Amino acid sequence: MEPRRAPRTVIDPKVRHVGFFAPGAPPERSVSGPPDPVAAASSSSPPASDLSPSGNSLSPVMIPPPRHSSADHVLLSSSSRVVPFPPVPASPLRRDSLAIAVGGSYNNPSEYVPAMSTTVSSSYAGKMVGNAEFADDARGSSVKVAAASSSFPSGGFDLTAVKASSVPASGLTTVSVVKTLPPGITETIVEKVGGSVEVQNDRPASSKPLKEKTSKAERRALQEAQRAAKAAAKAEGIKVPASSGVVAPPNAKPTKATKPTSQKNDNTSVAAFEKKGGDRPSDKDRKKDAPHPRMQYDDKTRVEKAKRRAVMKQTEARNRVELFRHLPQYEHGTQLPDLESKFFQLDPVHPAVYKVGLQYLSGNISGGNARCISMLEAFQEAIKDYSTPAEKNLSRDLTAKISSFVSFLNECRPLSISMGNAIRFLKSHIAKLPLTLSESEAKASLRSAIEHFINEKIVLADKVIVNHAVTKIRDGDVLLTYGSSSAVEMILLYAHEIGKQFRVVVVDSRPKLEGQLLLRRLVGKGLSCTYTHINAISYIMHEVTRIFLGASSVLANGTVYSRVGTACVAMVAHEFRVPVLVCCEAYKFHERVQLDSICSNELGDPDILSEVPCREDINYLDGCTNSENLQLLNLIYDATPSDYVSMIVTDYGMVPPTSVPVIVREYRREHIWV
Amino acid sequence: MWRRSASFILDQRCQHDAASSPKPETLYLSPPQTESSCMAAFADPFNQNPHPNPNISAYYQTRAAHTGVVTNDWLAQAQAAVGRHPDDIPAPEADLGESDSGKPFSVTQEFNNWRKQPDLAEAVAAIRALAAVIRASEATTMMELEIELKKASDSLKSWDTTSISLKAGCDLFMRYVTRTSALEYEDFNSAKSRLIERAEKFGEISYKARRIIAMLSQDFIFDGCTILVHGFSRVVLEVLKTAAQNKKLFRVLCTEGRPDRTGLRFSNELAKLDVPVKLLIDSAVAYSMDEVDMVFVGADGVVESGGIINMMGTYQIALVAHSMNKPVYVAAESYKFARLYPLDQKDMAPALRPIDFGVSIPSKVEVETSARDYTPPQYLTLLFTDLGVLTPSVVSDELIQLYL
Structure with a gap:
């Protein structure tokens, strides 16, 4: 699990991954081949780097991650041969940017060394900037540890084995061991980290003189990094008492013990914050x-x-898909009892x-x-x-x-x-x-x-929308709707009420199957309906004359942000030249522009995808969900390009998708939104 | 065939009357009415669409009579005989006095009078007729006047429910005139005069729209270009006329414009301007598209999506032009902007028009008599309007600002 993360440590802060990644790959390889010290020592050789998926998938947009190989050789010898990045000749520039990357605000060191943020003294955080070796080692070692842990069956966690595998590594490696180990053994290792970190702190001195030639961007990044470091140092200072408390009580978090594999390293820190729930910040702070x-x-x-x-204590999901990592995703179903119990606090x-x-x-x-x-x-x-x-x-x-x-x-x-x-x-x-x-x-x-x-x-607004949309329903129409939209439901019911003769196709999709509720209500009112899943959309589209869709939001470029699957329906409809009507109240319009469903979305519970309720016999993915190589992606929304939308029905009438900015503008100016 | 119908002859006679005497009083010789309200006048069969044939839209029933190939020349002569430009005819004012003095005032009648001028668009005629309604009104309160105006515009709209520009013109007039601070005047008479002023202004703007469009579009016509024209659009004619006056060298391809041969009329007009013109049959559009540099069409109505509703055949020309990457320009006055949003071709009230095939059609054979089609905005390049040169998506912007 952790090796997936590691590559990000050394990426230039300004660069985002673009394209698809297979982040789960490294552990698999380390499972197949035990760490080989020789190969690791020559980690900068092409064969070794070829193995790395991140190295392979470097897209043209990505700047090859800087890596200071020469200084790492000694340390890397202790880490596994899986090196996530191709070798890059050491140059002063690269070294410099590497240092920035480590301390930069985009790549907060605490991601890799979470224990540090809670246990290590603030003086250490200040020194993080420029401590390239440290990060590199943390990465390397985390690879190794993950490899060790993934070789065990997912359920059972052999503590001694893990310990054994991590101990031979250099003192530094323990830092990231914390991430993957169950909380039971964190304390001991964390204490080690405290010690070992101090030892390493004198290293960065060597990199400093190489800084003369810096581009503007780099200087800026450096500045940012320093600022971030300062802020971090400040934060550390505040946190110290609370975090030291974490280290002491070994079994303070019973929930964690029950499901160790799903735990993130972050939990230690989360728990720490929880502990000081008593001195919850004032409203003002919360607002900020x-x-x-x-x-x-x-x-x-x-x-x-x-x-x-x-x-709320939210547990982050384990296998998040790389492309959607910027979105919040938590374990589902765990918070409710927890939150309920906290009602009085x-x-x-x-x-x-x-x-x-x-x-x-x-x-x-x-x-x-x-x-x-x-x-x-x-x-x-x-x-x-x-x-x-x-x-x-x-x-x-x-x-x-x-x-x-x-x-x-x-x-x-x-x-x-x-x-x-x-x-x-x-x-x-x-x-x-x-x-x-x-x-x-x-x-x-x-x-x-x-x-x-x-x-x-x-x-x-809904009433107005209904009145507008009904004019577009003719006798003999076959209307298709996807999912369950309150506005569309009202339109269909009203059209039925005023005696229009039409048929409805309700298209639905797993896992929520919201369409069934809609279907139930429509059939209850006596509409003639067809129910199908989205898989059959291209078949059913032949007979459809109008598509009515709901929307969560309509963005300024006409993009319709709606339940996942809507874009698919709209695309097929467009291909079949069936008009697509999107029914959306004007208060849901937003002046933002979005081109894809990636930047802003919501992640649902990924486990729902793998399990089929009441059908034990086809739960093929049982047990696989804990695999490191499997990432389940359950998106909630998607973005439909405006090309696929014929009309947007709002309370201001029927407008083309190109007029959304006009509505947003007029709405803001004339009406109650200041 | 239908031009030989009684309606044609009747209309022609009316036109004779209209041309020979600027005050067509004979038309007012309707049966005595009990009240002077417009609705009553409208209910009167004489003022209604003279031949309520359900198969032919009112527009096509009467418009052909006004602007038929023969009628046009004839009308020019008639105007020459009168010796005055029809627009200068102060007919409404003259009528005003009469209707004030107890004569029934009919907005439909007024509208028809205005409409007889070949250069005056239907919507402008409606706007002027509505202005006359305000003038002729005997209302004593603002509310009363507004109701009266509303009734008048409703009756105009129901005169031809399929006409888009008529409906749009009436709606816009109501918007433009009643959305004014005039309604806050304390004195009714000053408020009314303010309304009249606004109405006149709007009529003036609408009347000048064609000139503005002609000026705007000059930048797009370059020397040596070939322009494909479909239908008889007075705006397009004005555009080409202005271009010819500006000594631009261009060539025009005219489609024939079946069934009412609008292309023939158009080529006739262009030939008078010494513009090289070539006639195509309607089915030769794709054949000759490669030599065309731009397509110029008018519009019956511009709808909210930015698409246009125009004479049958526009859609296919736009499709062909789009597939060959030729620009399609639409010249349309802003009073044709309608709050309509057709999703497809059948999603609007069809305007029907009889088609003369020259031979008798077996009764079992069905004939598509729809007179207009809808061209979606993605096939249009630009719209030349009196508001400026717009992309199709701006139409909705303008409409939202007008109506919201």
């Missing part, structure tokens, strides 16, 4: 650090920060918000409109019970309060764009409240504003 909706989850600094503030979160959050988490509330409405209603509730603390300003304090709610909800499930828009509306309304209003008046005004928003932008 509320995770940005588009936070990049491969940016470790940010993630650490967010986690420190998090109410969470005073900043209003019970109504808390309830909604739990419903998001359990999936009881899904669908853009439903989530948005329930969130707004919870906020209404919270505002009703709110009273401004002494010496505080209502608008500021309430905004901070709402922000803390939002960050809580975001932890439960990433916010949808519609919710983001609703929150923006609410906050701007709070900001615009006249100072002369008394508290009760202000609260009443806010609550009525929310009520108004729900009624006008969601309920009424």
Whole structure:
């Protein structure tokens, strides 16, 4: 597992991986061939690097990762022969950029040496910049350890064996051993790290004189790195007491012990933050650090920060797909009882918000409109019970309060764009409240504003959409819909009510099978329906005359962001020249532009993909899911290019996808969004 | 064949009247009406579409009479005889006095009068007729006036439900005129005069639109180019006329324009300007597309997607041009922008038109009589409008700003 990560340590911070990766490969190889000291010693030789998948898959966009081979030889001899990067001749420049990469904000050292962030003193973090050897070794050793651990059956974890394999490695290797070992043995090794790290700190001195020739970008990167290091040092200073606590009690986390393999190294630090849950930061702090909706989850600094503030302990999933690593993904189903038990400790979160959050988490509330409405209603509730603390300003304090709610909800499930828009509306309304209003008046005004928003932008908008869309249904039509969209359902029911003769094809897909609910309601009302899965889309498309789709959001370039599979349906429809109508309320429009489904998406529970409920006999993937070579990808959304969309039906009428920016512009200017 | 119908003759007679006397009072000799409201006037069979034939759209019933190949020349003579440019005819003002003095005022009638001028677009005629409604109105409150205007525009729209520019023109007029601060004036008369002023202005803008478009499109016509034209569009004619006046050297290919031979008329007009012109049968478009540099068409209506609804055959020409990478330019006044969004060809009210095949068709054979088709925006290059030279996607922008 860890070797997958390792390559990122030495990548230039400005470069992202583009293209497809097979990140799981290294462990497999190390399983097949035991670490060979000779090969490892000559790790810079082509054959060795050929083995490395990352080396192979270097796409043209990627700058070959810098690597300082000469200085590493000694140390590498102890690591496995799997070297993730091709050899690069040592040059002063490269060496320099390598140093930057290690300390840079994009590649936070804590990712690789998590124990360090909690156990190592702050002075160490300051020295990280330029400590190229350290990172290299950490990587090399982590490869080795992972290799050792992956050779064991996934369930049983032979501690002695792991220890044995890690001990012969250099003192440094223990740093990353922490990541893969079950918590039971972390403490001892972590202590070792503390010692060994100190020993290594004098190394970077050799790299310093080589810095004269630096490009602008590099200087900038260096600057950033220094800044990050400083910030890290600061953070370390704060954290020290809490983190030292982690090391001491060995069995403080019972949940971890139950499923050691799924644990991430991050858990130690998460647990640490949890421990100081008593001194939970104030609302103000929470607001400052509320995770940005588009936070990049491969940016470790940010993630650490967010986690420190998090109410909930989320376990990160293990085998994340490389391309989607910037998205948050957590183990599903583990947080609910945990969160429930913490109910009484969470005073900043209003019970109504808390309830909604739990419903998001359990999936009881899904669908853009439903989530948005329930969130707004919870906020209404919270505002009703709110009273401004002494010496505080209502608008500021309430905004901070709402922000803390939002960050809580975001932890439960990433916010949808519609919710983001609703929150923006609410906050701007709070900001615009006249100072002369008394508290009760202000609260009443806010609550009525929310009520108004729900009624006008969601309920009424849906009615208008229904009226528009129904004009496009003719007698004898065959309408196809995908998944379950509330707007489309209303359209179909209304068209049936006013006596149009048409047939509906409900297309559905695993694993959520939301279409069945829709189907049930439609059949219950007497519509004639056909139900099929998305696999049959190209067959069924022949007979279809119109496609009605819902959307989670429509972006400024006309891209429709919707339930995964929508793009596929729209593409097939386009190919068959069937008009595609997207029904979306204007409050879900967003001025962002998105070209693919990668940059911004949501990851669902990957395990659902592998298991088929109630069919034990076809659960072929049983047991494979823990394999390092298997990454399951369960995307929730995808982006449909505007070319495939014939029309967007909104509360402002029927517009072509090219007019979305116009609506966004006019909407902002004329209406309630400030 | 249908041109020989009674309606044609009747229309021709009306035209005689209209041309010989600027005040076509004879047309007002409708049966006595009980009230002067426009709706009542409309309910009157005489003011309705004279021959409510369900198979032929009103537009094609009367328009052919007004602008038939024969009629055009004849009308020019008639105008020469009158000695005045038809646009200068102060007919509405004259009518105004009469309707004020108790005579029933009919917006449809007014509209038909205006429409008889060959240069005046249907929508502009409607706009002027609606302006006349305001002038002739006896309403005493703003609300009353607005209701009256609404009724008038509704009756105009129902005169030909298939006409897009008529509907769009009426809607735009209502928007333009009533969306004004005039309604906040305390004095009704000043508010009304303000409305009239606005209505006149809008009529003026609409009337000038064609000139503006002609000026805008000059940059796109280069010396030595070959232009393919489909249908008889007065805007396109104006564009080419201006280009010819600017001493541009270009060649025009005209499609025949079956069934009403609009291409023949167009080539006739161009020949008068000494522009080299070549006639094609409608099916020779793809054959001659390789020598064409650009396609110029007018539009019956510009819809919200940025596509156009135009005379039958435009779609296939656009398809051919698109596949051969030739630009397709549409010249259309902004009053043709309609809040319509057809998804496909059948997704609009069809305008029907009889087709004369020259031989009798067996009764079992069905004939497609639709007169228009819809060209989706992806096949159009640019739209020349009085708002400027627009890409198809801007149409929706303009419409949203107008109507929201």
